[in-house]
Structures are given as C-alpha cells and as structure tokens.
Amino acid sequence: MDDILISGHGASSSCIYFRPSLDGLAALVRGEGPVFVAYDNNVSSFASYVSSLTGAVSSYGIDTSEEEKTVSTVSGMCSWLLENGADRNAVLVAVGGGILTDMAGFAAAIYKRGIKAVYVPTTLLAQVDASVGGKTGVNFQGYKNILGTVRQPLFTYICPQVLGTLPYGHILEGAAEMIKTFIIKDGGNYRKAVSLFSGLASCGGSRDAVRNSLPVLGELIHAAVSVKAGVVSEDMFEGGARRKLNLGHTFAHAIEWRSHSISHGQAVSMGMVLAARLSEKLSLCRPGLALELSADLERCGLQTESPFPLKELYAAMLKDKKSEDGKIFFVLIRDVGNTEVMPMSAETVVKLLENR
Numbered sequence: 341m342d343d344i345l346i347s348g349h350g351a352s353s354s355c356i357y358f359r360p361s362l363d364g365l366a367a368l369v370r371g372e373g374p375v376f377v378a379y380d381n382n383v384s385s386f387a388s389y390v391s392s393l394t395g396a397v398s399s400y401g402i403d404t405s406e407e408e409k410t411v412s413t414v415s416g417m418c419s420w421l422l423e424n425g426a427d428r429n430a431v432l433v434a435v436g437g438g439i440l441t442d443m444a445g446f447a448a449a450i451y452k453r454g455i456k457a458v459y460v461p462t463t464l465l466a467q468v469d470a471s472v473g474g475k476t477g478v479n480f481q482g483y484k485n486i487l488g489t490v491r492q493p494l495f496t497y498i499c500p501q502v503l504g505t506l507p508y509g510h511i512l513e514g515a516a517e518m519i520k521t522f523i524i525k526d527g528g529n530y531r532k533a534v535s536l537f538s539g540l541a542s543c544g545g546s547r548d549a550v551r552n553s554l555p556v557l558g559e560l561i562h563a564a565v566s567v568k569a570g571v572v573s574e575d576m577f578e579g580g581a582r583r584k585l586n587l588g589h590t591f592a593h594a595i596e597w598r599s600h601s602i603s604h605g606q607a608v609s610m611g612m613v614l615a616a617r618l619s620e621k622l623s624l625c626r627p628g629l630a631l632e633l634s635a636d637l638e639r640c641g642l643q644t645e646s647p648f649p650l651k652e653l654y655a656a657m658l659k660d661k662k663s664e665d666g667k668i669f670f671v672l673i674r675d676v677g678n679t680e681v682m683p684m685s686a687e688t689v690v691k692l693l694e695n696r
C-alpha cells in the first residue's frame with residue numbers, strides 16, 4: 341500500500357506509512373534523534389517491542405481514560421521527558437489509542453517549545469482518525485479536547501495487525517468514523533465497509549473473525565486515511581473543507597453531553613442518521629436515504645436512534661465549540677459520497693427535525 345502524504349500550506353507536512361508489522365519503524369526513526377516511548381498500558385507488549393526496536397532511551401506507560409485525559413497527565417509526561425534528559429532533538433513515539441496519541445502529541449507540541457512526535461496508533465479509531473490530521477489535545481473543565489494544538493507529527497505508522505487484540509466494541513468505534521469518512525468521499529468503499537462490518541457483527545465480532553478480516557480492513561483503513569489526509573491537506577485549520585469531517589458530530593456531541601454511557605462511535609452513528617433526516621427535510625437528498633443509512637449502520641451493530649428528544653439535545657447543541665455567531669456548521673448528505681456544509685441555527689434544525 342502506498343504511503344500517504346499530508347501537505348500543509350506553509351505548515352509542516354507529515355507522512356503516513358502503512359506496514360504489515362512494527363519492524364519497519366526502526367529504519368524510519370533512525371537518525372531522527374533520541375527516542376522516548378509513551379504508551380497506553382493496555383498495549384505494553386507492542387510498546388516494549390517498539391522500545392527495543394528503536395533503542396529507546398526511556399519509556400513511560402499510563403492508564404488511559406477520558407477522565408485522565410488532562411493537563412496534569414500531559415504535565416506528568418513532560419516531567420518524565422525532563423527527568424530522562426530529553427533535549428530538543430528528542431523524538432516522542434506514542435503507542436496507543438486516540439487518548440494516548442492526543443496527549444503525547446500535545447506534550448510533544450509544548451515540551452521545550454516542540455519536539456518531534458511519531459504516532460503508532462493501536463485502535464481502529466486512532467488509525468483512521470485521531471492519528472491523522474495533527475489535532476492534539478486534552479479535556480478541560482468538562483469540555484472535550486478544548487485545550488490543544490494543530491501540529492503534524494513527523495509521521496504516523498499504521499500497522500493493522502495490532503488491531504488483532506482490540507475488543508470488538510472498540511472496533512465499532514472506528515467503524516462509525518470510517519463509514520462517516522466514506523459518506524464524505526466514497527469511491528465504492530462505503531459499501532465495502534458496510535459489508536465487512538455487518539459480516540463481523542453477524543458472527544458476534546469474534547477475535548478470530550476480526551483477525552481474518554485484517555487484510556480487507558487494512559485496505560479500508562488506507563482508503564479512509566487517504567480521504568482524511570486529502571481533506572486536511574486542503575484545509576489544515578478547519579476553515580472550510582475540514583468541517584465536513586464533523587458529519588454527525590454536532591448531534592453526537594449533544595447526545596454524549598446528555599449521557600456519558602453512550603460511546604462516541606454510537607453517538608456518531610445516531611448523529612449521521614439525524615443529519616440524513618435533516619437533509620431529507622431540506623430536500624437535499626432523495627426521500628428514504630435516512631432509512632437506508634440507518635439500516636446499513638444497524639447491520640454493522642451500530643445504534644441509530646438517539647434516546648433523547650430533540651428538545652433535550654437543543655441546549656447541548658448550543659454549546660458546540662465550533663459554532664460561530666450562533667450558527668453551527670451542519671454537514672448535510674446529498675448522497676453517499678456527496679456532502680455539503682450549511683451554517684444553521686440549532687433552533688432551525690430542531691424545528692425542521694421535529695416536523696416529522
């Protein structure tokens with residue numbers, strides 16, 4: 341599979357490598373500077389392999405959770421770098437899911453005003469989304485990812501084989517973002533993804549089934565990353581095209597705000613169906629698209645019906661951190677592979693959707 345380049349306008353570029361094993365990492369970091377490995381404790385075996393391959397100076401494991409995705413955890417990472425003599429040439433290699441790569445990327449961005457970061461994402465969501473595009477960050481005062489930077493890593497190293505140990509619930513988290521990506525730009529991959537994930541769902545998402553699917557999953561990861569990398573190259577700081585990547589997310593964040601027990605991926609799935617219903621109300625797409633999308637997502641094992649009345653989501657939508665002058669940039673679906681961004685007030689959106 342070809343490597344993918346993110347090319348920034350005036351900002352740094354970044355490469356995404358696809359490899360069948362972790363072994364190729366050693367050659368890529370050689371000569372870049374002393375290596376420090378930060379990792380999620382749940383992938384300590386991958387991390388110790390990466391440390392030995394790269395001759396790391398030191399490694400630092402943490403237990404990850406949204407509650408611990410904080411400035412204080414990042415500060416702990418910076419203390420570890422300082423205590424172990426990391427200078428401005430240091431390379432911070434982050435091994436883990438999106439929580440770990442977001443925090444390590446943030447630490448790398450601020451430590452000594454910036455050192456190189458390398459991401460080795462170990463969840464499907466981190467491979468298709470969190471480790472691509474340069475957003476780093478932590479949660480603060482109840483707001484998700486409200487402190488952070490947009491800064492490209494030196495490179496991202498994607499090895500689908502590491503997903504063989506990932507619990508199926510977390511595969512589904514990435515599936516929702518992957519399907520979202522193919523609704524934005526299809527190329528025939530939307531159908532392939534629905535077919536793969538519905539096949540996995542029908543055999544209960546067993547670990548063997550996931551492992552057997554890795555060759556196809558790897559191709560779909562490559563396709564999804566190339567869509568995201570293309571969008572980010574066009575609009576690194578989210579002034580235009582990058583907004584499309586938020587398809588379903590305004591609704592999803594409102595749903596997550598109402599209930600902490602609904603995962604992000606499941607909320608994105610519900611949000612995409614609401615976005616499709618809104619598109620139908622605005623006559624932007626054919627009638628029935630929302631039902632078709634909902635049936636596809638359900639076959640994949642994703643939930644599609646928000647348990648909350650729209651009125652309850654309204655207040656949370658107003659908190660959308662990406663709103664400007666009271667307007668939220670809603671992503672609407674004309675068809676699979678054809679979306680558009682429309683600024684609308686939350687009030688208008690709720691009225692349209694309530695008028696069933």
Ligand SMILES: NC(=O)c1ccc[n+]([C@@H]2O[C@H](COP(=O)([O-])OP(=O)(O)OC[C@H]3O[C@@H](n4cnc5c(N)ncnc54)[C@H](O)[C@@H]3O)[C@@H](O)[C@H]2O)c1
Pocket residue numbers: 380381382383404405406409436437438439440442462463464465466469470471472473474475476484485502503504505506507510513
């Ligand atoms: N920077 C971005 O652009 C961006 C985009 C999307 C999401 N995110 C962030 O990503 C985070 C979610 O990431 P996530 O879904 O990867 O969650 P996560 O990092 O919590 O990982 C999910 C779980 O899987 C475990 N795990 C990781 N790899 C494993 C493996 N190979 N085998 C077994 N277990 C493994 C982790 O320990 C964790 O328990 C959120 O904080 C979100 O804000 C960032």
